[in-house]
Amino acid sequence: MGVREELGKDLARSTAAVSKTVTVQVVDVTDTGAVNVDYSGALLLDVPCTDAYRNRQAGDWVAMRPGSKPVVMWRLGDDPAEVDESRIREIADDVAHDVQVVRAVSWGTGAPPGAGWQSVTAMFMRKTSQGKVELYAQVDNPTDTPPDEPAGRAPGPVKVTPTDSGSWRNGRPDDYASTPTQGDWTGGGNRRGAWFYGSKIAQACAGKTVAKMTVQFTRRRGSGVNAKRPMHLYLHNYTSAPGGQLNLGAGPEELVSLSVGAKGTATLPASWRNALASGSARGLAIYASGRNDYAAFTGGTITITFSA
Structure with missing residues (x-):
């Protein structure tokens, strides 16, 4: 008799079977998004998971609801908030570098109000290896220092x-x-x-x-x-x-x-x-x-x- 059937029969004898969970370790994540788990030395294949179990990885300790059709409920361990925050910041940084932004655009018949404006005698532009546009303004009498050159960025994967x-x-x-x-x-x-x-x-x-x-x-x-x-x-x-x-x-x-x-x-x-x-x-x-x-x-x- 298979491991699943034995497990289901054992739990059917218990009145608490509906609410019971057991701790198992994930052996692998499968191509369908399910997991193979180690249950007391036996390998259970293609166990489905609830949406609460995210970022699935081999080696995770998880809570599984056993039975003839077991389901992994959630991951056990530390609060993933700090890891998620770091990952989200990395993604946001990548997105920000992929977007080309101009701070503001305006025009008029006279000189712009306020300090720090430079009178441009020529404008140059080029396309970078990442397909973005760089602008360079040539000025005769600069009244302020230019901003630092942007740090070099690796090509995308x-x-x-x-x-x-x-x-x-x-x-x-x-x-x-x-x-x-x-x-x-x-x-x-x-x-x-x-x-x-x-x-x-x-x-x-x-x-x-x-x-x-x-x-x-x-x-x-x-x-x-x-x-x-x-x-x-x-x-x-x-x-x-x-x-x-x-x-x-x-x-x-x-x-x-x-x-x-x-x-x-x-x-x-x-x-x-x-x-x-x-x-x-x-x-x-x-x-x-x-x-x-x-x-x-x-x-x-x-x-x-x-x-x-």
């Missing part, structure tokens, strides 16, 4: 999606697993998978300083055991899928582990992001041997952030 992906087995494209897959479940040979981006990564990084690269993946349901399994990540140097064997580059790196249905983000090491940004590497691959870490993954969208 860029998301690069794969142009293709696939799986390889026994030195050629896999006839049975098109989704990137690692390991061997049936004894037919170890699989390796890959995501391809053409030249989009290097083009997005040209002329910029890369600060960080992250990649989002989702573990496909029905691939291997339900528990967390690490992705064995490699680099590769293909702009598109090869017709023969997929050769692997640097690796492996175990940057993220996921249970079935879970989505997660891997942060690439500095040497990998430098290789991808320069074009000396072109994409990402996975490979494992045997059944233990057999798993299939989708996703592969790379988020690139830059420094000023």
Whole structure:
């Protein structure tokens, strides 16, 4: 009998079952917004959550209403107000820098009233790398010092999606697993998978300083055991899928582990992001041997952030 059914029967014997909650830990957040949780050592999959449980993350301790259809009610822990305030301020700062603002606009037939006005002999303008307009006024006899130059700002982040992906087995494209897959479940040979981006990564990084690269993946349901399994990540140097064997580059790196249905983000090491940004590497691959870490993954969208 499954864990859910046992849990439901146990609670049905209690008159307090309707109001009872239990404390469980989130193992992963799934691609549907539900969570996989650890309930007394058992893995419950795709447990739905109420709207009160926001900013869901693996490792959260939560209150779950058990039963044959359990529901996560809310997160346990400290008041998130301070964290939320910091996050909201960061978002507001980003929005403010994306908006072009002029303090005031007016005109008339005479000179403007009040102090501090400069008589402009020529006006210059240019477009910045962020697509904003900068103005510069040339004056003959300045009566006040100009304002400080605005601080340099990093270009906005860029998301690069794969142009293709696939799986390889026994030195050629896999006839049975098109989704990137690692390991061997049936004894037919170890699989390796890959995501391809053409030249989009290097083009997005040209002329910029890369600060960080992250990649989002989702573990496909029905691939291997339900528990967390690490992705064995490699680099590769293909702009598109090869017709023969997929050769692997640097690796492996175990940057993220996921249970079935879970989505997660891997942060690439500095040497990998430098290789991808320069074009000396072109994409990402996975490979494992045997059944233990057999798993299939989708996703592969790379988020690139830059420094000023």
